[in-house]
Amino acid sequence: MADKEDPKNGKMGKGKSKVVCGYPLSIFFIVVNEFCERFSYYGMRAVLVLYFKYFLRWDDDLATSIYHTFVALCYLTPILGAIVADSWLGKFKTIIYLSIVYAVGQVAMAVSAIHDITDSDRDGTPDSMTFHIVLSMVGLFLIALGTGGIKPCVAAFGGDQFGEHQDRQRRTFFSVFYLCINGGSLLSTIITPVLRAQECGIYSKQKCYSLAFGVPAALMVVALVVFIIGSGMYYKAEPQGNIMLDVCKCIGVSLAYTICINTFYITAYQQWLKKLLIAQIKMVLKVLFLYIPLPMFWTLFDQKGSRWTLQATTMDGNFGALVIQPDQMQTVNPILILTLVPIMDSLIYPLIKKCGLNFTPLKRMTVGMLLAAIAFVCAALVQIQIDVSTKQLLHSSPYILSGQGFIYFKLTIKGKANSDTEIVENQAITFVGFTDYFLVYFRFVNGMKTAVNVSTAAADFGLIEPFYYSNYSQIKNGKATFTLRSGSQSCEYSTNFGFGSSYTFFIHSTLVFGSNCQDSVTAVEDIKPNSVHMALQIPQYFFITAGEVMFSVTGLEFSYSQAPSNMKAVLQAGWLFTVAIGNFIVLIVAELAKIPKQWAEYVLFASLLVAVCVIFSIMAYFYTYIDPTEIEAQFKKKINEDDEDDKSKPGKAEVEMVKRDSIKCHDEYDKATQTKM
Numbered sequence: 155m156a157d158k159e160d161p162k163n164g165k166m167g168k169g170k171s172k173v174v175c176g177y178p179l180s181i182f183f184i185v186v187n188e189f190c191e192r193f194s195y196y197g198m199r200a201v202l203v204l205y206f207k208y209f210l211r212w213d214d215d216l217a218t219s220i221y222h223t224f225v226a227l228c229y230l231t232p233i234l235g236a237i238v239a240d241s242w243l244g245k246f247k248t249i250i251y252l253s254i255v256y257a258v259g260q261v262a263m264a265v266s267a268i269h270d271i272t273d274s275d276r277d278g279t280p281d282s283m284t285f286h287i288v289l290s291m292v293g294l295f296l297i298a299l300g301t302g303g304i305k306p307c308v309a310a311f312g313g314d315q316f317g318e319h320q321d322r323q324r325r326t327f328f329s330v331f332y333l334c335i336n337g338g339s340l341l342s343t344i345i346t347p348v349l350r351a352q353e354c355g356i357y358s359k360q361k362c363y364s365l366a367f368g369v370p371a372a373l374m375v376v377a378l379v380v381f382i383i384g385s386g387m388y389y390k391a392e393p394q395g396n397i398m399l400d401v402c403k404c405i406g407v408s409l410a411y412t413i414c415i416n417t418f419y420i421t422a423y424q425q426w427l428k429k430l431l432i433a434q435i436k437m438v439l440k441v442l443f444l445y446i447p448l449p450m451f452w453t454l455f456d457q458k459g460s461r462w463t464l465q466a467t468t469m470d471g472n473f474g475a476l477v478i479q480p481d482q483m484q485t486v487n488p489i490l491i492l493t494l495v496p497i498m499d500s501l502i503y504p505l506i507k508k509c510g511l512n513f514t515p516l517k518r519m520t521v522g523m524l525l526a527a528i529a530f531v532c533a534a535l536v537q538i539q540i541d542v543s544t545k546q547l548l549h550s551s552p553y554i555l556s557g558q559g560f561i562y563f564k565l566t567i568k569g570k571a572n573s574d575t576e577i578v579e580n581q582a583i584t585f586v587g588f589t590d591y592f593l594v595y596f597r598f599v600n601g602m603k604t605a606v607n608v609s610t611a612a613a614d615f616g617l618i619e620p621f622y623y624s625n626y627s628q629i630k631n632g633k634a635t636f637t638l639r640s641g642s643q644s645c646e647y648s649t650n651f652g653f654g655s656s657y658t659f660f661i662h663s664t665l666v667f668g669s670n671c672q673d674s675v676t677a678v679e680d681i682k683p684n685s686v687h688m689a690l691q692i693p694q695y696f697f698i699t700a701g702e703v704m705f706s707v708t709g710l711e712f713s714y715s716q717a718p719s720n721m722k723a724v725l726q727a728g729w730l731f732t733v734a735i736g737n738f739i740v741l742i743v744a745e746l747a748k749i750p751k752q753w754a755e756y757v758l759f760a761s762l763l764v765a766v767c768v769i770f771s772i773m774a775y776f777y778t779y780i781d782p783t784e785i786e787a788q789f790k791k792k793i794n795e796d797d798e799d800d801k802s803k804p805g806k807a808e809v810e811m812v813k814r815d816s817i818k819c820h821d822e823y824d825k826a827t828q829t830k831m
């Protein structure tokens with residue numbers, strides 16, 4: 155496809171877009187669209203599990219399964235979007251239509267989270283949960299269809315805006331595109347949890363999930379509007395037909411041959427297919443073959459959201475002025491992306507080039523895999539640190555308490571208190587999965603002959619009978635002041651709760667109300683506070699993100715540049731399919747390999763990726779980079795020459811006629827096969 159750039163002033167790019175600093179202006183609308191769309195997607199995803207758990211009242215297992223199924227679906231639907239774009243609607247129309255589907259899905263999610271809709275008795279809880287569940291599932295399905303469907307099209311459509319000789323600009327575009335993904339996701343993962351924490355409602359005030367879903371819905375509408383505004387400037391490649399469908403057509407025509415077409419036309423059609431189609435199929439298959447080992451990278455990469463977040467729940471998130479939630483650690487990834495992509499593009503890669511090294515895309519991807527493996531080794535080292543500190547805790551843990559002369563007490567400790575814990579009958583604290591990192595557990599044992607009431611400024615924990623103990627209660631970590639009261643007399647006891655800690659407070663029989671009761675209460679650590687700091691996770695985040703920059707940003711561009719013109723979106727979908735497979739591997743390995751030691755599981759994943767990386771580097775060594783546009787042009791030229799040389803073969807016009815006839819023939823073939831059925 156010829157570039158429409160004006161050779162004199164260079165003001166026009168491909169399509170009708172103006173050129174600014176060597177870049178078509180049209181890509182501005184595409185990157186803004188991507189920013190808003192990723193804000194919408196990641197913003198909604200950030201609060202989804204909590205919506206399942208606290209609004210729809212699902213248990214952890216159901217919430218987690220539906221969440222992962224949704225994410226996997228989002229990376230499977232790109233295939234659908236790509237086929238529609240490449241073979242039928244074209245990328246532009248596919249993006250518009252599927253964005254509408256996407257926005258409708260987001261709105262459905264926002265509406266499904268309005269509790270007042272079905273709260274006829276106005277008690278603050280929805281009366282018909284079925285309505286909310288059905289609407290949210292429909293919403294999620296539409297979102298998966300929309301976000302996945304447009305994903306391969308937007309990236310490929312952006313790439314289409316560049317001319318044949320704008321390789322450098324196109325590479326920069328893919329980097330900027332990636333920056334926008336991460337800028338949008340970073341902002342939304344910070345903002346939507348804040349929106350969710352607000353209280354809203356008409357009849358009763360509840361956590362505002364409708365706002366947390368409503369803002370991403372609005373951003374999706376903005377994404378669509380921005381994309382439409384740029385409409386007049388885009389270069390819109392016509393859908394050229396999808397190779398897969400063409401191959402099927404080819405078989406169909408061969409079968410229909412006996413019914414409706416003469417030998418001359420079939421021979422010409424086969425000539426056309428043999429040369430152009432088979433060359434294109436070869437290009438695609440070569441790249442797809444190379445993709446086989448890639449899911450392993452995503453298997454490690456996507457554990458940031460699961461294993462690494464769980465690891466963070468056993469760590470200390472106190473950063474002085476800032477207290478970080480375990481799931482907030484994930485924002486380190488987009489923050490590092492925003493820093494590392496410009497550094498790599500403007501410093502590291504040019505420096506490597508200056509040293510005379512040819513750092514090809516496949517070499518970059520190999521290094522990216524190795525960096526991800528290093529990240530998992532770091533995660534294993536951090537895990538060993540955590541395990542050592544937990545071991546110390548188990549040895550020093552007060553399983554049997556005496557000493558006060560009046561009570562014997564036994565505790566069974568099974569997990570960290572900063573996790574979503576279950577207090578079972580034998581007073582064990584059992585780990586279930588984290589919900590609120592800021593909450594810690596405590597209870598009081600009353601050694602006095604009178605009943606004692608325990609309260610704080612915010613809550614009353616009730617009356618504890620003489621020589622009895624209270625149930626565990628939750629309180630925010632940090633400093634807490636308890637008021638102990640007996641009749642009209644009271645005193646205050648202050649203490650500090652570290653992250654993940656749990657305490658039993660023994661009220662001495664010698665306590666005198668009205669005086670300082672600080673010395674008359676003994677605090678015993680049931681569970682020690684987390685002692686390994688969350689900052690220790692930063693190296694693993696650094697390596698996985700550096701790996702992502704080398705692997706994912708490069709892979710995105712590689713998938714575009716190595717695809718034949720009629721398979722750009724399909725190869726993008728193939729690339730995203732590796733993400734879906736990677737996610738399935740996480741689910742399978744988590745189920746099958748029940749490795750008791752978490753650090754050993756991290757080492758296993760790192761070793762697997764190194765092994766896969768060796769295989770990939772061998773495959774990459776034998777891969778020859780191609781320029782599909784040049785091959786296609788040369789090939790078409792050759793066909794024309796052959797046709798002119800050999801008068802027995804059909805000319806250009808005849809080939810066109812063959813194509814038309816083959817379509818007619820398809821209809822005949824369809825009719826024939828339908829009547830048979």
Ligand SMILES: CC(C)C[C@H](NC(=O)[C@@H](N)Cc1ccccc1)C(=O)O
Nearest residue numbers: 335336339340343484487488491733
């Ligand atoms: C997995 C996708 C192919 C790539 C891309 N994702 C990212 O760029 C992530 N770094 C974004 C992110 C943001 C917040 C928390 C974790 C990850 C995408 O979404 O297109």
